[in-house]
Every structure is written in structure tokens, then in C-alpha cells.
Amino acid sequence: MSALPVIDIHTGAAPVLRETVLEFDQVAVQLGGRQILSPTSLKIGRGEFITIIGPSGCGKTTLLRAAAGFVRPEGGAVLRQGRLVGGPSREVAFVFQDYAHALLPWRTVQGNVELALEAAQVPATERAPRAQQVLQTVGLAAHAAKFPAQLSGGMQQRVQIARCLAQQPELMMMDEPFGALDAMTREGLQDELARLVRETGLTVLFVTHDLEEAIYLADRVVALRANPTAERPSLARVIDVNLPRPREQLATKEHPEFLRLRRELYGYLGHGHG
Ligand SMILES: Nc1ncnc2c1ncn2[C@@H]1O[C@H](COP(=O)(O)OP(=O)(O)OP(=O)(O)O)[C@@H](O)[C@H]1O
Ligand SMILES: [Mg+2]
Structure with missing residues (x-):
């Protein structure tokens, strides 16, 4: 190498x-x-x-x-x-400018982060704690149950970043x-x-x-x-x-x-x- x-x-x-x-x-x-x-x-x-x-x-x-x-x-x-x-x-994770379209509006913040874990076939029982840990890292732990439309643009972009981090x-x-x-x-x-x-x-x-x-x-x-x-x-x-x-x-x-x-x-x- x-x-x-x-x-x-x-x-x-x-x-x-x-x-x-x-x-x-x-x-x-x-x-x-x-x-x-x-x-x-x-x-x-x-x-x-x-x-x-x-x-x-x-x-x-x-x-x-x-x-x-x-x-x-x-x-x-x-x-x-x-x-x-x-x-x-x-x-390789990809963060897009258009956070509004990158997040699923019908899923909560935590649900959006868990998407990455579902894609990686992380067992269901592990998803919630791992998503919460990543949300903590980006300062969104208190907003896990909200929907994207309830968040500011900056917070929505943090959710997208959290989803990428969850992908490790x-x-x-x-x-x-x-x-x-x-x-x-x-x-x-x-x-x-x-x-x-x-x-x-x-x-x-x-x-x-x-x-x-x-x-x-x-x-x-x-x-x-x-x-x-x-x-x-x-x-x-x-x-x-x-x-x-x-x-x-x-x-x-x-x-x-x-x-x-x-x-x-x-x-x-x-x-x-x-
Ligand atoms: N799928 C495609 N088919 C044909 N041309 C394309 C395609 N995607 C991009 N282009 C063209 O390639 C060039 C570079 O596009 P690209 O999106 O990489 O630019 P950019 O530097 O990211 O621009 P911007 O700052 O506006 O986002 C542009 O002229 C664009 O029109
Ligand atoms: Mg471009």
C-alpha cells in the first residue's frame, strides 16, 4: 500500500x-x-x-x-x-446539501439514523442504543423522537451527519x-x-x-x-x-x-x- x-x-x-x-x-x-x-x-x-x-x-x-x-x-x-x-x-458515506430531501420525513430523527444501521444489517436490538449514541455525539439526543420538519435546517443537517456516522x-x-x-x-x-x-x-x-x-x-x-x-x-x-x-x-x-x-x-x- x-x-x-x-x-x-x-x-x-x-x-x-x-x-x-x-x-x-x-x-x-x-x-x-x-x-x-x-x-x-x-x-x-x-x-x-x-x-x-x-x-x-x-x-x-x-x-x-x-x-x-x-x-x-x-x-x-x-x-x-x-x-x-x-x-x-x-x-463511503455521502452528505448532501439538500438535507430536507436526504431525510425521510415520516421517520423520526432516531428512525432516520437507524436507516444506516438497517442497511448495515445491525440486529434490531442494537439499533436504538447505537442511534442514540451517535445522536449524543452531534448534540441531538434530546430531539430523537422529533420529525425532521420539527427541526431547524442546521439540526436537520446534523441528523444527516449522524446517519453517516452511524454507518461507521x-x-x-x-x-x-x-x-x-x-x-x-x-x-x-x-x-x-x-x-x-x-x-x-x-x-x-x-x-x-x-x-x-x-x-x-x-x-x-x-x-x-x-x-x-x-x-x-x-x-x-x-x-x-x-x-x-x-x-x-x-x-x-x-x-x-x-x-x-x-x-x-x-x-x-x-x-x-x-
Ligand atoms: N449526468 C450528467 N449528464 C451530463 N452532464 C452532466 C451530468 N452531471 C453533471 N453534468 C455536467 O458536468 C459538469 C460538472 O457538473 P458538477 O455537478 O460536477 O459541477 P459542480 O462543480 O458540482 O457544480 P456546482 O458548483 O454548481 O454544484 C456540469 O457542466 C454539468 O452540467
Ligand atoms: Mg455540485
Whole structure:
């Protein structure tokens, strides 16, 4: 199995060898007869938080879908732990922006989380305690018996995240998960997600339109460019974010390195990124 050297962002220590959990090897995707992703290569280490940013239509969702095995590339290969990804797997969880449609309205919060356990064929007697444990983790234990429509948007999105955690995945794909939330709720969920990821060791691919969110959450930011052609690869730039963790909404965003990265990405993506 391949490994790539990285600085350990949690300890700030010298380079460590981190196992590669996901690898894009010259992945190219065509949809509707059109080249959507030009050959893209990227290795993602276990426990890494990768954010993906780029203008609308540049292929961010397509990249996530290819990583999750929902889309089969025309060229190259997606490898998970060195094995070819041939289709969807319970090892990979997917959080959608549209929480309202992702949750079943006729099931309670707990019932929605238990869906993941049913899919994993967890015995019926174990489902309720496990669902309650995960709901505790995301701060929703007191709301287990409510229905999605009785919750705020932020809480509904937490239910979706809880359902993914119940699946005990290795990788979590998040497609603009906080895009529909107000700024305060969004910042709260960013910090909560960062904590969950630290505690679980999950590897995350997180798509966002928000430059600050991309830097704030990431170990590395992947910037994509629009209208890729074979001559101009869609994978534009990968930027390391060596900001101390845990991150803090005020201190991190005032850090000179944060401002430098923000300027670099802004200049690179131009005004059309959002
Ligand atoms: N099933 C499909 N068939 C044909 N074209 C598709 C299909 N899915 C996506 N596309 C096209 O592929 C391109 C990339 O789509 P994708 O959804 O990956 O972009 P995105 O970066 O996620 O955009 P957004 O920021 O708007 O979500 C777009 O031009 C889109 O129209
Ligand atoms: Mg998208």
C-alpha cells in the first residue's frame, strides 16, 4: 500500500508517513458525451480533511461521485486502500446539501439514523442504543423522537451527519453540506465537524463554494477550474493549509497564514468562484 509524507497537522511534528486511503490516478470522467473531468491525480491520506473549491459546473460533485463509486471514470482509476472502486460501498458515506430531501420525513430523527444501521444489517436490538449514541455525539439526543420538519435546517443537517456516522464509514463525502445554512449555524457546524473528524479519524472530502470555509476546515484545499479540456487539466492546484488545530473562528481567520492563503486562492479563482 502506498503512503505519502505529510506534516502531522495535529502535533505539528516532523513529516510522518500517512497511509493513502483514496487515490485518483489519472481519473477522467465524461458525461453526456462531454469531458467533465480531465485526467486528475491525487492521493489522500488517512484522516486528511480535503476541501474542494471551484466555480459552478467545474466538476466538484462529479469528483465526489467518482470517489464514492457512483460514477465510473472513462479513463484512469479510483483506488480505495489500493483496490479499484467499482461501485458504492458502506465504507463511503455521502452528505448532501439538500438535507430536507436526504431525510425521510415520516421517520423520526432516531428512525432516520437507524436507516444506516438497517442497511448495515445491525440486529434490531442494537439499533436504538447505537442511534442514540451517535445522536449524543452531534448534540441531538434530546430531539430523537422529533420529525425532521420539527427541526431547524442546521439540526436537520446534523441528523444527516449522524446517519453517516452511524454507518461507521472510512470516508465521508460532503457536497456543500452547509451551503444552505445561515452564517452563524454554518460556523457552529464547521467547528462541530472538525471536532468529530478529529475524534473519529475520518477522512473527509468536502465541497464548498466558500473560500474561507475551504481554508478553515482543510488540511489541503483542492482548487478546480472550469471548462476543463485535455490541454488544461481541471485539477488546478492543491494548497497545503498548515494552520494550528483546533481552529477557532476568530483567531484562525485573523492568522497571517490564513489571510495569505485566502489571498492566494482568491487571486487564483478570481471573482467567479462562488
Ligand atoms: N449526468 C450528467 N449528464 C451530463 N452532464 C452532466 C451530468 N452531471 C453533471 N453534468 C455536467 O458536468 C459538469 C460538472 O457538473 P458538477 O455537478 O460536477 O459541477 P459542480 O462543480 O458540482 O457544480 P456546482 O458548483 O454548481 O454544484 C456540469 O457542466 C454539468 O452540467
Ligand atoms: Mg455540485
